[in-house]
Amino acid sequence: MxxxxxxxxxxxxxxxxxxxxxxxxxxxxLNFRHKVKGEDLVIAVAQDHESSEVLMVAFMNRESLQKTLETGKAHYWSTSRQKPWFKGESSGHVQEVMEIFTDCDKDAVLLKVKQTGAACHEGYFSCFFREISPVTPNSDKKNRRYKLEIVKEKVFEPEKVYGEK
Amino acid sequence: MxxxxxxxxxxxxxxxxxxxxxxxxxxxxLNFRHKVKGEDLVIAVAQDHESSEVLMVAFMNRESLQKTLETGKAHYWSTSRQKPWFKGESSGHVQEVMEIFTDCDKDAVLLKVKQTGAACHEGYFSCFFREISPVTPNSDKKNRRYKLEIVKEKVFEPEKVYGEK
Structure with a gap:
């Protein structure tokens, strides 16, 4: 018990x-309350330990959290591939975990990491490289329209790291 | 179309x-792919716009994102109460949204906010006030045991803001 x-x-x-x-x-x-295709998960947010830039959001099951703590390298659960995901296994872009926190509900963890290369498979340091911004800034707020705008610079070319499709 | x-x-x-x-x-x-009790959601991470401290993780449906953009104040979807949640409505601890980003998968948003008071209903500025740390730091990594440790200071007493239970 x-x-x-x-x-x-x-x-x-x-x-x-x-x-x-x-x-x-x-x-x-911890409260692995997020159910995706039968798997019990917590949300995991990775943040650069120096700049505090938020790098990515993913999920962990119990085993991936255990593995992360044991190895000091971020391990997630891939909800698309439905299997454990050692971040950087194919790209070399591993995340060395410096600190881990959990929130009041204990259904999310925050990892402060040292990021090798870049976090995003699209070549950006952070996956949050698109800003949501108004198309027509001066229109009344109710009728304002929005667009996505890429506001970061690529740090690598995905084809060179993952190979051509 | x-x-x-x-x-x-x-x-x-x-x-x-x-x-x-x-x-x-x-x-x-955006890809509102996270299904909780029939609601289609994106994950929302709120980050202090100056210190870059990660404050909380929650969910948004289409309406709460729309409301957030229209009003400039963070609105979420409460998965426990299954209804829209205007952050700070009862506590006054609203989040003024300075910037919003989305990630490569477009299934998560990152809000840079100016936090009034504190983000956490337990009285801490950030919900991530507990660190996961080893009980026995020098034991071999495989058999290491872990504990939660409160590593932040409270900035308000919840009873004074939300009333006694």
């Missing part, structure tokens, strides 16, 4: 009753 | 055929 205890002096929550055979991350009692 | 065009000189994607009656955000062709 899990028995999380709150030690308010030390501001720590420690599971004192870890069952042999469980994943060690189970002691954290 | 939607007819997004890529103008590579200007790095802009503009939908030139917005249908009357659609939400204006539909022109962005």
């Amino acid at each position: 899990k028995n999380p205890q709150m030690d308010s002096d030390k501001n720590q929550e420690v599971d004192t009753n870890l069952i042999q055979g469980d994943l060690n991350v189970d002691a954290l009692n | 939607k007819n997004p065009q890529m103008d590579s000189d200007k790095n802009q994607e503009v939908d030139t055929n917005l249908i009357q009656g659609d939400l204006n955000v539909d022109a962005l062709n």
Whole structure:
């Protein structure tokens, strides 16, 4: 049985009753509440540990979080391929994890990472390279129309890293 | 019919055929692929526009994104209450949206916000106030155990903002 205890002096929550055979991350009692194709997941946000630029958003299951903690390299769960995803396995663009946090609901984690190369498979350092901006800035807000605009520079050419399609 | 065009000189994607009656955000062709209790959602990450601290992770449906763009204040979709959620409506802790980005998959948005008060209902500026850290840092990585540790200071007392339970 899990028995999380709150030690308010030390501001720590420690599971004192870890069952042999469980994943060690189970002691954290995270809430893998996001269900995608039958998999129980937390949302994972990766942020550059120096610039604090948000690099990407993905998902982790229990095993990928365990693997991330064990290896110090970001591992996710690919919801499209429905399998574990070691970030950078094919591109070399691994993420060295410097710190990990979780939120109040414990259904999301925040990774502060040292990014090799770039996070985005499209060649940008961050996946958030498109800004949503108004087409007609001065029109009344209710009827304003919006566009996407690429606001970052590419740092590599995807064909050179992943090969031609 | 939607007819997004890529103008590579200007790095802009503009939908030139917005249908009357659609939400204006539909022109962005975001991928509301995250299904929670029948609602189609994108993940939304809010980040402090000055310090770049990641404040929270939530979801938006089409209407909440539209409302966010129209009002300049962050609106989300509450997956627990299954209704629109104007952040700060009861607490006053609104988020003024300075910039919005979307990622390569267009299934997540990143909001750079000016946060009034604090983002977290538990009284912390960011919801990511707990760090995941090893209980036994020097043990071999495979058998290491982990704990959660509160690493931030509260900026308000929730009872004073939300009232006693």
